[in-house]
Amino acid sequence: MSLEVMLNAAGLAFVVAGSRWQQADGQVMFMFILAMAAAEVAVGLALVMQIYRRFKSLDVDELSEMRG
Amino acid sequence: MLSWLWLIPALPFASATLLMLSGSRFSRKAVTAVGVGSIGLSALVTALVAYSFLSSGPAGSSYTQVLWTWINVGGFQPQIGLYLDALSLVMVLVVTWVGFLIHIYSAEFMIEDPGYSRFFAYMNLFVASMITLLLGNNLLLLLLGWEGVGLCSYLLIGFWYRDPANGHAARKAFIVTRVGDSAMMLALFLLFTSLGTLQIQDLMQRASQHWQSGSTLAVAAALLLLGGAVGKSAQLPLQVWLPDAMAGPTPTSALIHAATMVTAGVYLIARTHVLFSLAPAAQLAVGVVGAATLLLAGFSALTQHDIKRVLAYSTVSQIGYMFLALGVGAWQAAMFHFLTHAFFKALLFLGAGVIINALDDEHSIFKMGGLRREMPVAFWTFLIGACALAGLPFITSGFFSKDLIIWQTWSAEGGHPAFWIAGMLGALLTALYTFRLIFRVFFGPLGMPVTKRPGYAMTIPLMILAFLAVVGGYLKEPLLSFLHSALPATTEAHAGLLTETRSEAIAGVLFLIGLYFAFVFHLQKRNLADVLVATPVGHALQQWWFAGWGFDWLYDQVFVKPYTWLSNVNKDDFVDAFYTALAWVSDLAYRWLSSTETGRVRWYAAGMAAGSVLFIAMVLFL
Amino acid sequence: MELTFYIAGGIAVVSTVIMLTRLNLVHALLYLIVSLLAVAVDFFVLGAPFAAALEAIVYAGAIMVLFLFVVMMLNIGKHGAETEREWLTPGIWTGPVTLASILIIEVAYLARGGSAPLSTSALGPKEVGIALFGPYIIGVELASMLMLAGLVGAYHLGYRKAEKPEIQHDADTHEGRADTSGDLVLAGADRATRTT
Numbered sequence: 001m002s003l004e005v006m007l008n009a010a011g012l013a014f015v016v017a018g019s020r021w022q023q024a025d026g027q028v029m030f031m032f033i034l035a036m037a038a039a040e041v042a043v044g045l046a047l048v049m050q051i052y053r054r055f056k057s058l059d060v061d062e063l064s065e066m067r068g
Numbered sequence: 069m070l071s072w073l074w075l076i077p078a079l080p081f082a083s084a085t086l087l088m089l090s091g092s093r094f095s096r097k098a099v100t101a102v103g104v105g106s107i108g109l110s111a112l113v114t115a116l117v118a119y120s121f122l123s124s125g126p127a128g129s130s131y132t133q134v135l136w137t138w139i140n141v142g143g144f145q146p147q148i149g150l151y152l153d154a155l156s157l158v159m160v161l162v163v164t165w166v167g168f169l170i171h172i173y174s175a176e177f178m179i180e181d182p183g184y185s186r187f188f189a190y191m192n193l194f195v196a197s198m199i200t201l202l203l204g205n206n207l208l209l210l211l212l213g214w215e216g217v218g219l220c221s222y223l224l225i226g227f228w229y230r231d232p233a234n235g236h237a238a239r240k241a242f243i244v245t246r247v248g249d250s251a252m253m254l255a256l257f258l259l260f261t262s263l264g265t266l267q268i269q270d271l272m273q274r275a276s277q278h279w280q281s282g283s284t285l286a287v288a289a290a291l292l293l294l295g296g297a298v299g300k301s302a303q304l305p306l307q308v309w310l311p312d313a314m315a316g317p318t319p320t321s322a323l324i325h326a327a328t329m330v331t332a333g334v335y336l337i338a339r340t341h342v343l344f345s346l347a348p349a350a351q352l353a354v355g356v357v358g359a360a361t362l363l364l365a366g367f368s369a370l371t372q373h374d375i376k377r378v379l380a381y382s383t384v385s386q387i388g389y390m391f392l393a394l395g396v397g398a399w400q401a402a403m404f405h406f407l408t409h410a411f412f413k414a415l416l417f418l419g420a421g422v423i424i425n426a427l428d429d430e431h432s433i434f435k436m437g438g439l440r441r442e443m444p445v446a447f448w449t450f451l452i453g454a455c456a457l458a459g460l461p462f463i464t465s466g467f468f469s470k471d472l473i474i475w476q477t478w479s480a481e482g483g484h485p486a487f488w489i490a491g492m493l494g495a496l497l498t499a500l501y502t503f504r505l506i507f508r509v510f511f512g513p514l515g516m517p518v519t520k521r522p523g524y525a526m527t528i529p530l531m532i533l534a535f536l537a538v539v540g541g542y543l544k545e546p547l548l549s550f551l552h553s554a555l556p557a558t559t560e561a562h563a564g565l566l567t568e569t570r571s572e573a574i575a576g577v578l579f580l581i582g583l584y585f586a587f588v589f590h591l592q593k594r595n596l597a598d599v600l601v602a603t604p605v606g607h608a609l610q611q612w613w614f615a616g617w618g619f620d621w622l623y624d625q626v627f628v629k630p631y632t633w634l635s636n637v638n639k640d641d642f643v644d645a646f647y648t649a650l651a652w653v654s655d656l657a658y659r660w661l662s663s664t665e666t667g668r669v670r671w672y673a674a675g676m677a678a679g680s681v682l683f684i685a686m687v688l689f690l
Numbered sequence: 691m692e693l694t695f696y697i698a699g700g701i702a703v704v705s706t707v708i709m710l711t712r713l714n715l716v717h718a719l720l721y722l723i724v725s726l727l728a729v730a731v732d733f734f735v736l737g738a739p740f741a742a743a744l745e746a747i748v749y750a751g752a753i754m755v756l757f758l759f760v761v762m763m764l765n766i767g768k769h770g771a772e773t774e775r776e777w778l779t780p781g782i783w784t785g786p787v788t789l790a791s792i793l794i795i796e797v798a799y800l801a802r803g804g805s806a807p808l809s810t811s812a813l814g815p816k817e818v819g820i821a822l823f824g825p826y827i828i829g830v831e832l833a834s835m836l837m838l839a840g841l842v843g844a845y846h847l848g849y850r851k852a853e854k855p856e857i858q859h860d861a862d863t864h865e866g867r868a869d870t871s872g873d874l875v876l877a878g879a880d881r882a883t884r885t886t
Contacts, residue, residue: 001722004753005706011745012729019736024817027741028826031818034748035833039840041753045760046847052764053850059773677789684796 003044007037069120072113073133073150076160077203079110080196084189091185103188104171107195111164118157122550129153129553130269132205139208146266151205154554158403158547159202159335162410163328167195169529170327173418174319176525177425181317187227191323194220198328202335207256207266210336214252214300217329218245224324225316234315241309248299248306252336255292258285272342281346290343290350294357297333301387303361308619310384311368314376318421321376326383326413331406334390338399338555345397345556351482355395359490362388364617366497370504371614374431375420378505381616382457383413385494389473392491396483398476399555400548405469407547408540412456412466415533419450422522422530423509430516433508437515445527447510449534454506456537458499458583461576465540470495472544475571480558488571495575499582507590695735702728713774715761719754726750737812 011030018026052058083106091099121131130153137147152160171191178187197216204210226238260266262285263274279286297303302310302325313325324330337344337354344351362385369381386409393402423439423446424431440447456466474495477487589597600606612618664675702725709721726749733742822830 001709001718001757004722004749004757005709005725008726008729008745008749011741012732015733015738015741016736018813019738022811022813024813024821025826027738027813027818028821028829030738030741031744031822032829032833034744036836038748038753039836041756042840042844043847045756046844048760049763050847058764674785674789677786681789681792681796684793688796688799 004037004041007033069116070131070152071133073117073131073152073203074135075113076110076117076164077150077196077199079106079113080192080199082106084193084196087185087189087192091189094185096179096184099185099188100175103185103192104168104175106192107164107168107171110195110199111168114160114164117152118161121152121157134205143264144260144266146206146208148209149205149267150203151268152203154551155335155338155403156202156554158407158551159331160199162407163195163198163202166327166410166414166533167323169532170319170323170414170418173322173421173526173529174317176523177319177421178317183227187224187317190220190223190227191320194224194324194329198332201332204268206268207259207271210268210339211252211256214249214296214332217324217332218242218249218300221245221313221324221329224320225313227316227320237309237312237315241313244306244309245299248296251292251294251299252296255289255296258289258292262289268339272340275343275346279346282348283346286343287347287349290340290347291353293336293340293343294350294354297336297391298357299333300336301330301333301391302384303333303357303388303391304364305619307361307365307384308616308623311372311377311380311616314374314380318376318417318424321380322414322417322421325380326417327410330383330387331390331410334387334394334402334406337391337394338403341394341399341555344394348482351395351397353395355392355477355482355484355487358388358391358393358395359487360388361385362392362494363490363497366494366501367613368616369501370497371610373434375423375433375436375505375509376417376431378433378501379413379416379420382416382498382501385498386413386457389470389491389494392477392487393473396477396480396487396558398473398480398558400551400558401469401472401476403551403555404544404547405473407543408456408465408469408537411533411540412453412464412537415449415453415530415537416457418526418530418533419446419453422446422526423450425522425526426518426520427516428519433505435515436509437512438510439514439518440510442514442518443521445530446522449527449530450510451506452534452537454502458502459495459575459579461572461579463538463541465537465543467572467575468541468544471568471572471575474575475566475568476558478566478571479568488566492574492578496578496582499579500586503583503586504590507586511591512594695732698728698731698735701725702732711778713771713778715770715774716758719757719761722757723750723754726754739812740815740818 011033014026014029014033016026018024018029048058083102087094087099087102091102094102130151132149132151134147134149137145139146171188174187174191178184181187194217197213197220199213201210201213201217204213222238222242225241226235228234256266259271259275263271263278265271265274275286299306310325310330314321316325344354365381365385365388369378369385372378372381386405390402390405390409393399393405422443423436426439426443426446427436430436452464456464459467459470461467470491474488474491477483477491478485589600601610615621664671705721705725705728709718709725712718712721727746730742730745730750733739733745
């Protein structure tokens with residue numbers, strides 16, 4: 001969710017910039033960010049579901065199988 | 069045929085290389101053919117070259133054959149060049165022919181040894197290096213041969229490497245001669261920087277032009293060369309390695325440590341005689357070293373048990389005679405003694421080898437006895453060799469050469485009565501220890517039964533060498549006049565009341581006195597020797613002389629112990645601390661870095677965040 | 691018009707902060723939706739009506755609904771709230787807050803410079819469309835590929851073998867974790883064994 005906030009903030013900055021310089025490019029960038037956020041949310045939430053299935057918990061510290 | 073000169077060292081080099089690379093795959097016969105045959109061929113070529121040299125005699129009485137330029141740097145251009153004159157011809161003849169006889173002998177002596185091909189490879193390499201040493205026309209090539217013979221000596225002393233004592237003896241020999249070699253290299257540096265060349269003949273010429281007699285540079289160079297010579301020839305103070313070098317096989321002792329390598333020092337001084345003539349102080353030092361060594365070794369030989377050690381000390385003593393001769397300026401006498409010594413000392417060593425082999429590897433003379441009837445050939449040849457060594461008047465060659473030296477220590481310009489007395493005393497000692505050896509080994513009751521008899525390959529060289537030991541004396545006049553072309557004649561200064569014949573007579577009397585005392589102590593009343601040794605003075609002297617006048621102990625205290633103490637103290641080398649610190653730092657860094665690999669996702673996410681902050685800061689502010 | 695901008699911005703910030711401190715996931719999501727809608731208003735005020743519409747429809751409408759789906763599927767429940775309380779300690783959020791503050795300062799440093807007046811002409815869908823089909827055509831293609839990748843990935847990750855289609859109710863396993871597989875409609879997942 002925090003990621004969404006951050007992406008949103010960046011998009012806001014882009015739109016403001018586009019408005020400042022009276023170009024449509026700002027909104028175009030915002031649209032790309034939106035598209036990317038959507039894709040990322042989909043994949044990310046699928047991952048979360050997988051993690052929950054395997055580790056039976058959403059505690060990120062449980063995911064330490066990468067420990068050498 | 070003089071142009072075949074290069075074959076003389078090349079043939080043994082080639083056979084040594086062949087044997088080293090693939091000798092273990094050859095059969096015994098093949099190894100013998102290659103190993104002994106190459107020396108035989110080399111001896112043959114030497115004979116042909118000698119014939120050509122003597123009959124047609126090149127202009128200037130020397131022949132140089134330059135093969136190629138070795139190094140060309142700045143003003144320094146030593147060549148691979150061979151220089152043949154009377155001096156080197158005599159020595160090369162001895163090395164190749166006596167070497168050939170010894171190789172034939174060792175074909176039978178070493179037949180059962182598993183390292184057969186290795187042995188011949190090393191022996192051939194040795195002969196090749198020795199010939200390079202003798203024929204080299206510049207000091208650098210001589211040094212190459214010098215180092216080569218040192219290497220082969222090390223390899224052959226430690227030939228039976230599985231016994232650590234042999235390795236110890238080999239290392240001792242190498243390190244002690246290294247001390248001498250360092251002195252010699254310093255001499256080469258000195259000579260090159262002051263005179264600009266290392267070509268021997270040019271060097272001698274320039275030295276006599278630029279340096280005054282007695283100049284410090286000449287004395288320094290000559291003393292340093294003397295340092296090198298005493299190392300290789302086992303004279304005072306570097307004589308400690310030769311008795312221990314008897315750990316090697318007997319043919320090695322015969323070839324290297326009796327006839328040839330140990331005379332390399334004598335050759336060096338004879339070759340650079342101009343330098344020594346320019347430095348009388350150094351020449352006197354040569355004589356003093358020779359005189360002191362011959363006495364020291366003579367006394368030590370009187371107390372040894374091991375038959376080979378007696379002969380080793382005897383070698384040290386006889387080379388002392390050669391040094392003594394060089395020291396008083398009796399150049400040709402020294403070379404004459406070298407020739408006869410090569411014959412009878414090789415003979416004695418080969419005979420000792422026969423005895424050791426026959427008695428199943430027994431070395432102690434006190435366990436031997438009565439071999440006169442059991443091994444007649446060995447007895448008679450050994451006796452001839454011993455008489456030559458002790459100087460039996462008129463019949464043996466040793467008499468002529470030794471007495472020439474002793475006479476010239478009195479009469480030559482550099483001579484001194486003290487040297488004459490030392491020489492005479494040495495002759496008495498020689499007779500004493502030689503006949504002690506003969507009476508203990510060959511006379512008296514049978515000590516040990518004979519298990520093996522020598523074959524023809526061992527007895528024929530003995531007989532040839534015995535023949536040479538007898539007739540070699542008659543070569544005196546022709547040899548001396550032949551060597552005249554290479555070495556200056558000895559100027560006779562004062563005779564006084566002594567003439568040559570009178571000096572020879574005194575030497576003959578001393579021979580008989582030595583023979584008599586040896587007879588008494590070692591055959592007639594053997595317990596008398598034990599009584600003498602049992603007295604406190606006698607016992608102390610015996611122990612002291614047995615240990616070679618304590619030089620081993622002295623060197624151990626002065627050099628070896630401080631060095632090992634220092635290495636122990638420096639065990640955790642402070643210089644190493646720098647390198648271990650490097651390793652320790654990397655280890656630390658490794659631990660830190662590997663601790664970042666936690667596998668926890670939050671840690672990685674935090675890492676990314678921190679990294680991005682850092683990057684943006686860098687972009688903004690740097 | 692500027693007043694509207696600042697009010698909407700204020701609502702967005704406050705709503706986001708409240709979202710961060712909620713213990714109940716669904717509450718947090720609702721506050722996030724409020725924040726997004728506030729930002730949409732901001733867009734409208736800035737003269738980007740198309741962006742505002744997109745923000746409301748796609749972001750608040752589609753993406754947040756997806757979040758809600760997953761949250762309700764996982765059904766953390768009361769245990770979730772307790773664990774959140776445990777986790778939301780200062781020790782946890784001090785680090786990220788510090789880093790974020792540094793970033794904000796950097797951004798502020800970057801953004802210093804003259805500001806222009808707010809009221810400008812609106813850039814409607816027409817201008818955006820022209821830009822999209824003109825210079826940014828490549829971006830559009832790439833975005834579509836990205837969507838495809840996301841689609842395939844999400845499908846693959848969410849796939850499960852349907853061996854046992856019935857809903858399972860296991861014995862309670864209250865180990866201080868969230869409820870295990872009992873509440874989840876997972877039949878014959880990729881694990882051969884199920885913890886009990």
